[in-house]
Structures are given as structure tokens and as C-alpha cells.
Amino acid sequence: MGSNLVAYIFKRTRVLVLGLAALWLWCGCTLEKPQTADGELEREKNEQLNVQRGTLPVTDRTVKAIAWNLESDGSDPAVIAEQIKKLPSAQIYAFCEVDPAEFERFEKACGQNFKAINSETGRKDRLQIVFDTEQFELVRKMELHEMNYRRRYRSPLVVHLRHKTNHEEFLLMTLHLARGKPEIRQEQAKKLVEWARDQTLPIVALGDFNFDYDFHKKNGNEAFKIFQRDNVWMWIKPKTLIDTNWYDPDGDNVDNFKDSMLDFAFVANSAKRWVKQCEVIVRQGDFPDDKKTSDHRPIGVRFDLPAGLR
Ligand SMILES: [Ca+2]
Ligand SMILES: [Ca+2]
Numbered sequence: 001m002g003s004n005l006v007a008y009i010f011k012r013t014r015v016l017v018l019g020l021a022a023l024w025l026w027c028g029c030t031l032e033k034p035q036t037a038d039g040e041l042e043r044e045k046n047e048q049l050n051v052q053r054g055t056l057p058v059t060d061r062t063v064k065a066i067a068w069n070l071e072s073d074g075s076d077p078a079v080i081a082e083q084i085k086k087l088p089s090a091q092i093y094a095f096c097e098v099d100p101a102e103f104e105r106f107e108k109a110c111g112q113n114f115k116a117i118n119s120e121t122g123r124k125d126r127l128q129i130v131f132d133t134e135q136f137e138l139v140r141k142m143e144l145h146e147m148n149y150r151r152r153y154r155s156p157l158v159v160h161l162r163h164k165t166n167h168e169e170f171l172l173m174t175l176h177l178a179r180g181k182p183e184i185r186q187e188q189a190k191k192l193v194e195w196a197r198d199q200t201l202p203i204v205a206l207g208d209f210n211f212d213y214d215f216h217k218k219n220g221n222e223a224f225k226i227f228q229r230d231n232v233w234m235w236i237k238p239k240t241l242i243d244t245n246w247y248d249p250d251g252d253n254v255d256n257f258k259d260s261m262l263d264f265a266f267v268a269n270s271a272k273r274w275v276k277q278c279e280v281i282v283r284q285g286d287f288p289d290d291k292k293t294s295d296h297r298p299i300g301v302r303f304d305l306p307a308g309l310r
């Protein structure tokens, strides 16, 4: 009787173990296999999830870029240059509100093998893109003067870069849209949508868009809404929203536009499918702003170029 019971239990246990093993195998295979016909799309989705979880490793296809409004008329260039040196490492820097007299100083602050492309419009509020020449080759550069009403504002600055090892080409744009006149900013947003629609290369655009994105209303100003049209551009929305601009004209040491964002990174065309993430860079004591520092926080963007497409 006892041995029969042991045999019975053994048999049942074996069935249970085999059943569990089969279930485990089925689940494992199901999880590992892409659920869509397009395995590449599934891989990208998984990578995006890893980015959100902060677990994606840096690869040789990873590009890091930093955009920062340097507040040309309200900061000390020597202090800013030192602060640039202490930023997290990046291969591309996109500055706005740069005094042309300081172009060289900021170029040098980015690193030894870096080259600057400087804009010609904007008087003392110029744009500057500085990139690592060991990683990128400059194919061409352009300023989009058609978006600069009577050249009174700042023409967006674009560089066409080619990665030296994987040969991927893309457009990197920086801009500083109009602040004072909403109608000018809205016209610029509209033209940027049309311009991006006509491009074939992947585009990364980063800078001071002056879109006044309100964290509580979850929306920006009219120019922000225009820029969203037809989903031509995709916002690389930071996981944590952090105010990017200190604005305190009444001097009460309280930011008059709290929980608002002016600085953004967007992608268009095939760059929308790249692994990408953006975060606002907070440094100790950066706000409140003073006469030596910038009233903007830098934003850091990470994107992974596709592997072996060309
Ligand atoms: Ca300042
Ligand atoms: Ca603010």
C-alpha cells in the first residue's frame, strides 16, 4: 500500500513538473519571439522600453548631444566656458544666445578635437553647433533664412553630419525661435513643419523653441500646437519634466513661470524610430540665476544610430 502511494505521488509529481516545464518553455519562447511580423520594429520597441527604464547600455552607435541657451547678455563667458567643461560628455553641443566674440572660447571648451559651425544671423544671440571631428564628418551646413522674418531674428542652423564608422547620415538642427512676438514664432513653427516634411534624411532638432510647455496643463503655446501638426516632428519628451528657464523680472527670487519648459529635442523622418531619450541637466546651484550664469538649464539628448544600414 505504502509503495503504491509513493509510486502514485511520484507519477503525479512528474506530470506536474513536466507540465510546468512545458508552460515555462512556451512562455519563454513567446516572450523572446517578436510578436509582430516586423522583428526589427519589436527590437526597437524593446530598446525604447530599456531606455525608459534607464537600462540601455551605451554602444558605439550611441550619440550624445547637449543643447544650451547661454544667455549672451546675462552671463559671464568665462564662467559659462568652465561650466561647459564640467557638463556630461557629449559628441555634439548646440548652443544658442552666443555672443560671436565668444565663439572660439566655447568651441575650445567643448574639447580638443571639436569643430564649431557658427551662425551668421541673430546679432549677439547667435547659434553654434560644435561636434567631435573624430566621430563625425561635416557634409554640408545651412542656415534657414526663409524662417527668419527680415533677418531680424535667428535663422535655424543645420549641419548634415556623417558618422565616421557606421556612415549613417543625419541632419542636426539647432534653433532659437522668436520670443517676444507670438505670431513670428508661430510662423516659424509652421515653416519648420513644412521644411522637415521635404527632407529625406533623419533629423534631430534641439534648442530653445520658446514653446512654454506647461507641466500642469500638459500643453504649450500656439506655436507648440502648430509644431505638432501631422506628427511630422516627434518630441523626445523627458521622463521627468524639469523647468528649463529661470524668469524672475520682479526680483522676488521666485520663478514667474514655474513648471514650464522652453528647451526641447525633436526628431523627424526615420530618426523617430531610433532609440532616443532626453533629460534636463540639473547642476547644483544652477537656479536661481544670476548675472554670471545662464537663465536656462542644458538638455541632454541620447540617440542610437541604426546599425549597418548603409
Ligand atoms: Ca544670468
Ligand atoms: Ca521657469
Ligand SMILES: [Ca+2]
Residues within 6 Å of the ligand: 247, 248, 249, 250, 251, 252, 253, 254, 255, 256
Ligand atoms: Ca518672480
